[in-house]
Amino acid sequence: MAEGTIEQERRICIIIPCFNEAENIAQLISSIRCYVPLASIIVVDDNSPDGTADVVRGVMKRDACIDLVVREGKGGRGSASIEGMKRALDEGADIIIEMDADFSHNPAELPLLIEALGEYDMVVGSRYLSSSRIKKWGITRRIFSKIANLYARFMLGIPITDYTNGYRAYKREVLEAVDFDRVVRAGYVVLSEVAMDIFSKGFKIGEIPTYFVNRQRGESNLSLDEILSAFTSILDLRRRYIGLL
Numbered sequence: 001m002a003e004g005t006i007e008q009e010r011r012i013c014i015i016i017p018c019f020n021e022a023e024n025i026a027q028l029i030s031s032i033r034c035y036v037p038l039a040s041i042i043v044v045d046d047n048s049p050d051g052t053a054d055v056v057r058g059v060m061k062r063d064a065c066i067d068l069v070v071r072e073g074k075g076g077r078g079s080a081s082i083e084g085m086k087r088a089l090d091e092g093a094d095i096i097i098e099m100d101a102d103f104s105h106n107p108a109e110l111p112l113l114i115e116a117l118g119e120y121d122m123v124v125g126s127r128y129l130s131s132s133r134i135k136k137w138g139i140t141r142r143i144f145s146k147i148a149n150l151y152a153r154f155m156l157g158i159p160i161t162d163y164t165n166g167y168r169a170y171k172r173e174v175l176e177a178v179d180f181d182r183v184v185r186a187g188y189v190v191l192s193e194v195a196m197d198i199f200s201k202g203f204k205i206g207e208i209p210t211y212f213v214n215r216q217r218g219e220s221n222l223s224l225d226e227i228l229s230a231f232t233s234i235l236d237l238r239r240r241y242i243g244l245l
């Protein structure tokens with residue numbers, strides 16, 4: 001076992017939304033196994049044309065703790081993650097983690113996220129704390145992400161610095177309380193809406209610093225449309241959860 005490996009008493013479930021991650025997913029799962037060997041893993045793939053699901057089926061032959069959900073078409077990261085969360089709750093998970101498949105979220109940080117749940121109900125791996133780092137992002141992406149996060153904080157007031165990084169851990173009770181039917185499931189704003197729902201119910205949300213590395217392999221799924229809609233969607237969230245004035 002690697003240093004920092006979690007010895008598991010509680011049932012941990014890791015959700016990985018995937019679209020065209022055939023080049024990453026098998027390696028990611030074996031890396032996760034070094035740090036949380038006993039976690040169950042739910043891969044939610046949207047019928048990726050690159051055969052991601054087949055790669056996962058191959059891994060499942062030697063690893064019984066993987067569940068694969070294949071949805072019909074590309075439904076977005078947020079809704080894939082919600083699908084995984086519901087399944088994790090059905091499977092009796094005590095701790096639910098979501099992470100990307102492209103190695104932007106370092107599996108070595110999993111034990112730290114889990115440990116922080118000792119203090120918080122939900123923990124975000126943040127790229128914007130003083131000891132956080134971001135590697136291989138161009139200046140435009142850095143500026144956009146920073147502005148998007150400052151704007152979300154100003155509009156929604158959740159005490160976190162990173163609304164848009166999908167490297168998070170939740171206690172079971174927190175996700176049980178989320179009103180998933182209320183969540184509008186399109187785009188990257190789903191992460192903000194889930195956090196808003198949790199915050200509005202009085203749960204304690206905290207952050208740990210993360211070392212975020214831009215994807216090395218595979219294609220980006222981020223579209224300009226999604227970037228632009230992030231701003232209007234935050235406005236809509238503010239209207240629905242707080243009120244505009």
Ligand SMILES: Nc1nc2c(ncn2[C@@H]2O[C@H](COP(=O)(O)OP(=O)(O)OP(=O)(O)O)[C@@H](O)[C@H]2O)c(=O)[nH]1
Nearest residue numbers: 017018019044046075076077080100101215220221
């Ligand atoms: N199931 C599913 N997963 C998705 C979808 N879109 C993105 N993902 C996954 O969600 C995670 C984050 O998507 P990324 O494409 O890495 O988005 P990003 O990090 O904003 O942008 P890049 O890293 O630059 O590509 C990855 O694991 C993707 O494979 C989708 O429509 N359905």
Ligand SMILES: [Mg+2]
Nearest residue numbers: 100102104215
């Ligand atoms: Mg990515």
